[in-house]
Amino acid sequence: MFLAWREIKHTKLRYSLIALIMIMIIWLVLFVTGLANGLASDNASAIKESAASYFLIEKDSDNRFARSTVTEKQVSDVEKDLGKKATGLRVQMSTVSTKKDTNKTDVSYFSFDSTSFLKPELTDGHLGKSGSNEVVADQKLKNQGYSLGSTIKDAATNQTFKITGFTKKQTYSHTGVVFLTPVQWKEVQVPQKAADNTYNAIALDITEDKATTLNYSDLVTASKNDIVTNIPGYSEEQGSLTMMITFLYIIAAFVLTVFFYVITIQKVDQFGMLKAIGAKTSYLAKSLLSQIATLSVISLLIGNLLTYGVAALLPESMPFNLTPITALASSLLFLAVALIGSLLSLYRVAKVDAIEAIGGNN
Template sequence: MYLAIREMRFAKVRYSLIAIIMLLVAFLVLFVTGLARGLAYDNAASIQNMDATHFIMEKDSNHRFTRSQLSGQVLVQAGSIAGQQNVQPLGVKMTTMTAEGTAGKLDVTLLGIRPEGWLMPKVTEGSAITSNGTGQVLVDRKLKDSGVGLGTVLVDQASGLKWTVSGFVSDESFSHSPAVFLNEHDWRQLQLATMARPGTGGSGDEKTYSAIAVKADKHQAEQLVSALPDSEIVTKSDAVSAIPGYKEEQGSLWMMIIFLFIISSFVLAVFFYVITIQKSSQFGILKAIGTRTAYLVRSVTLQVLLLSAGSLIVSMLLVQAIEAVLPGGMPFQLQPSTLAYTSGAFIAMSLAGSLLSVWKVTKIDALDAIGRSAA
């Protein structure tokens, strides 16, 4: 440790340059990771917030809520297996709305739920909706930026139905659009209004819900698969992944993160390898006077660890400062668990990048290095 720190103090400029490079790479890794997690949550917050293990959807719907339609009979069958208290109907419909008296259009996702059930989100402002009332909805707080407030009347452009905002919820969205929650009665009215439109081909009452949220263990899930051959039982993670654009968006961002890890590893490997070559004679002299190879290897490894850890600490502070000034509408989320494994991966890749230098140190011959130094 003494040798590692003393050498870093002696060659301040050299090690400061690599520290700056590692700082920038670490900052990019953390920022892109926070952006990836924020976008993932914003894309599927309402589904991820639901206390469900599985969702029942229509067969051949490709695990997509917006393509699925289920009858009330499926709800009854699912309740007989998992327990009536463990199943909840769910309606999902993406639409465009306007606030009455304004011309601006709002892209939202309507979610039909039972207000007394466990799919009901926590109300942060205003009053909750009930099963007995009609024409009342809960909306995500992001709609406040569009001028929506308590008592605002929202008009669905597709059906012409109107609902009054009774309260707000937080962090509720689907496919990057704010969520609007309505009760079963209003959801059914929406379904009937949609079926009544010319060209929709709908005229019956047999299909009502988009999906059924279920709390089930592995055995109950297998029973549901056997009992509902015309439906598919989808895990929450699969349902989230099937949201349009989710996998593609996350795949692109995580590919960037992986390449940043690889780049940081290569930069560190090249830097320390060049330094090791330049110090071959010094390492040889140290070996000749009895310094063990293991001690020199620990010195190089410690330098890498100090640089990567120091860069990470400063980059964390920078990310927190940037996060504090980001616009409220920008999805950014960097939880402690995500920060921990991202930092661990960065340090691991940095240490992996030092392996080439470590190998070079072990191969240095004391006599050859002294001979080159004398020449």
């Protein structure tokens, strides 16, 4: 470590440039990772953050709510067996606007018994009163200009609702969720007030062992992950971003390998001199690894600070989610990539001949 740090201080410009490149790479990796997680959350947080652990959904629906129809009798049968651990769930995409503003906002309607375990946790306001037109909405609508007391109008039926509460992390297919009571649900059906007694799924608050024992005709048990990965566009979106992040790591490995190898070649004479005066290859290898690890750790710290600093300046409408655990995992992976990239340099150090390096064969 002494030799590694002394060399870094002696050639500040060279190692500062290398550190700058490493900072830019890790910054890009962390930022894209945060965007990927943010988009994933924006697409499916209403399911991921749900109190339900499993869902009963119609067979041959590919685990998609829009393709599933569950009858009222099926819901009743399951509720008789599981009691408060089961509740019917309805999901519908729609568009709303305010009376004063003609700009439209895409939303997702979620309807279920407000006394069930799926009742949303509020961050502001209060739950709507029974029999009223009061609703709770995700804070995404708040970011789009709606506030407590705002009146929203359904585009299909012109039915109006008053927002009396906000919740968070309740988005579906990149739209904010508006929670409706069963009565309100019927009011947004076309034709208006149509008697729609069907559901899209049955939400379950049960263990994995219990889920494996369920057997209902025409229904299959799906986990949260099954539902999330089958949201239209979710897998494709995440697959593209994951591939992008993977390629960033691959590019980082090649770039760092080349940089470290070039620097190692430039120091062949120095390594030869050190070997000639008795330095062991293992000592030189440790010194090189210490140097790379030091640069990587410093770059990772700065890269993380830059990422969270920029994230704090992003508008709330931009989905970005980078938890400390994810940042730590990405940083450790980047450190591993940097150390793996040093293997070629270590091989070159091991092959240095002391006599040849100092010109003893001339």
